[in-house]
Amino acid sequence: MTDGPGALDAATARRSGTASRLALRVLGCDGSWTGPGGAGSGYLVTSGGTHLVVDLGPGTFATLQLHLDPALIAAVVLTHRHPDHWTDLYSLVTNARFALHRESIPVYAPADLPDRTGLAGSPVLDWHRVAHGGSARVGALGLSFHRTDHGVETLAVRVDGAGRSLGYSADSGPGWSLAELGIGLDLVLCEASYSVEHEGTADHMSGRQAGEQAFRAGARRLVVTHRWPSIAAATVAAEAEATFGGPVEQAVRGREFIL
Numbered sequence: 001m002t003d004g005p006g007a008l009d010a011a012t013a014r015r016s017g018t019a020s021r022l023a024l025r026v027l028g029c030d031g032s033w034t035g036p037g038g039a040g041s042g043y044l045v046t047s048g049g050t051h052l053v054v055d056l057g058p059g060t061f062a063t064l065q066l067h068l069d070p071a072l073i074a075a076v077v078l079t080h081r082h083p084d085h086w087t088d089l090y091s092l093v094t095n096a097r098f099a100l101h102r103e104s105i106p107v108y109a110p111a112d113l114p115d116r117t118g119l120a121g122s123p124v125l126d127w128h129r130v131a132h133g134g135s136a137r138v139g140a141l142g143l144s145f146h147r148t149d150h151g152v153e154t155l156a157v158r159v160d161g162a163g164r165s166l167g168y169s170a171d172s173g174p175g176w177s178l179a180e181l182g183i184g185l186d187l188v189l190c191e192a193s194y195s196v197e198h199e200g201t202a203d204h205m206s207g208r209q210a211g212e213q214a215f216r217a218g219a220r221r222l223v224v225t226h227r228w229p230s231i232a233a234a235t236v237a238a239e240a241e242a243t244f245g246g247p248v249e250q251a252v253r254g255r256e257f258i259l
Contacts, residue, residue, distance in 0.1 A: 040059060050138060057088060108128045187219070
């Protein structure tokens, strides 16, 4: 395909010089449930012509098509079995089967995901089971996986490409350290589901805890994500900035971050 949004996105990247950098595009960032006009967790990571999708929550496949031809997806990473992080895998599979006639798209995920999705036997997908301490290579991107503090097996992901490093916490409570992904990451995408008064009510982090984690890990930039739609964005950001000790950016559907 040469005339779809993927071709336009690639041309824009070449003109701006971002093709040789590591880029993060937010496909969805609502935590646990989707707010009005929102989408669940999902991100597009790109470097050197490699396009990796990390999580595919409800509504993310629609956003993806605004920025990339799905035929250009090199692989998918799914961090854990909770539906707000993977249900648009069905849309990807249906599109690949009937529109693209594509098979064997690599999917990196914990061992329980294939059966959980009901797509374990789909010829469209080539499942690669990963666990804590595992690593993989997808084109220009290096991946490493680390288990977090969550109720089910959940894998945070470090992505390295173009001399830059990105860490994604996936879902986690404060009992796990972002530093496991490495010290001094160029950008950390960390969940901050709620504000301080909710701490301890679920296996998630507040803005305060996310900022503290990023500070201890020496992150150069912090982007908070997975905010519950019922929690004010300004509240989460203010908490995170107070403990991070610097400006904090927020994930917004469609927003791109260049490392």
